[in-house]
Amino acid sequence: NSKPKDTQQSMCTPVCLGASGMVHVLLREELLLKEHILKTIILGQMLSLFICGTAVTSQYLAEQYQVNTPMFQSFINYSLLLLVYTTMLAFRTGSDSLWQILKQRWWKYIFLGLADVEANYMIVKAYQYTTLTSVQLLDCFGIPVLMALSWFILRARYRLIHFLAVAVCLLGVGTMVGADILAGRQDSEGSDVVIGDVLVLLGASLYAISNVSEEYIVKNLSRVEFLGMVGLFGTIISGLQLAIVEHREIMRIQWNWKIALLFTAFALCMFGLYSFMPVVIKVTSATSVNLGILTADLYSLFFGLFLFFYKFSGLYILSFVIIMVGFILYCSTPTRTAEPTALPQPGSTGLDNAALKLEENDSETPAITVQFTRGEAVVVSTD
Structure with missing residues (x-):
């Protein structure tokens, strides 16, 4: 009688081990998913803080010292990228050297640099024509454009939960705009609302093009190549545009150590944003990053409560929670890539x-x- 029992036990053992192994694998996958979501949240909020730094320093320059030089500020950032990353490419040898990259793909990076420079310029320029509310709402137009470009160019395939997550994030942005209106931050009607709105839509679309290109280059080529080429052509394009449209504003600046410190802080925040964003995009995706940085306006608001004496509203906290819920919902289910x-x-x-x-x-x-x-x-x- 013991022999059949031993035989039965020996036959059961692989099955039991297989079941326990399957449970272990499922638990491990769930743990990895939670770690990925947590990492994505932390990285996304770090990017939001960099954006917050650029917004606060720019606003402080404009309100306290009447300095409005968005192209000059962008030129400083691109120059830093040129000095660091383009120089790194210059010391490379082989197929990924600076000369080989320029020889093979120079015209593509000209268009990428142009899209990135003009996206930055158009969004900032739009504030002169339209309201803060319009900029915050219409700037979200870049997210569906980004998803469409990712679908066709990067072959990303979304599920229903991803579209629902984007809708939740946009609901959070709407709540934030409503809080701005109640707090009296909608500003004036602007000098020409139509021109301002068109500039925002164009800038958001160019940002989408730049982000999709960044995701493709970072995941298929290298982060240093993207930053080096954007630094090279961004410096050339922004330098030319700076000489044309902002040379008078620069001449009117009454330089002192406080203004120099604000320009330095802006440049470091923007440089950190450009240097760190490819790392985050490689871990996640351009769409995920753009959803995560929707909280940047809220961080700017919290700093504005102390620096610019904004009025506080509980809707700001609600909007932050809604955006984070949508962001977590989006990251909870990975997108797939069509073969x-x-x-x-x-x-x-x-x-x-x-x-x-x-x-x-x-x-x-x-x-x-x-x-x-x-x-x-x-x-x-x-x-």
Whole structure:
């Protein structure tokens, strides 16, 4: 009687171990997902703090010292990127050296630098024509544009929960705008609302183009290449535009150590934002990052309570919570990437030795190699 019992126990052991192993794998995946969401939240809020720093220093320069030089401030940032990252590329050798990158992709980076420079300029310029409320609302137009570009260019595929998460985040932005109106921060009607709104929409679209390009370059090439090329062409483009549109404003600046300190703080925050954002995008995605930095306006508001004596409203806390709920909801389910569906055609003229690898979700499924020879498909090996 003991022998069948031993046999039954030996047969049960692999099953029991398999079940416990499966539970262990599921628990480990759940833990990794929670760690990923927490990391994404922390990284996103660090970017928001950098943006908050640029907004507060710019506003302080404008209100306390009547200094409005967005292009000059951008020029300083691009110059820092040039000095650090373009110099790093200059010391590289081989296929990823500065000369090879310029030789192969120079015209693409000209368009990328132009989009990035003009996106920064248009958003800041829009404040002169339209209201703060319009800028905050219309700036969110970049998120659906970003998702559409990611769908077609990066082949990102979203689920229903992602669209719901974006809707929740935009609801949080609407709550924040409502709090601004109740607190009296909607400002005047602006000199020309239509021009200002168009500038915001164009700037948001250019930001989307820049962010999608950044995600592609960071994940397929390198972070240093992106920052080095943006620094190079951004410096050239912003320098030319600076000489045309802002040379008089710079001449009117009454320089002192406080103004110099504010310019330095702005430059360091912007440099930190540009240097750190590719790291976050590589871990997450451009869409996730743009949802996370929606809280930047709220951080600016909290600083404004002490620096500019803004009125506080409980709706600001509510809007922060809503945005974070939507952001966590978006990160809770990863997007998937669509695989290319084009297969080699065996009917082509001449020899066509193309190996086709069939990828299956189950890693234990044997891989089959198929060789096409003069229009005939023959299985040559099975792993």
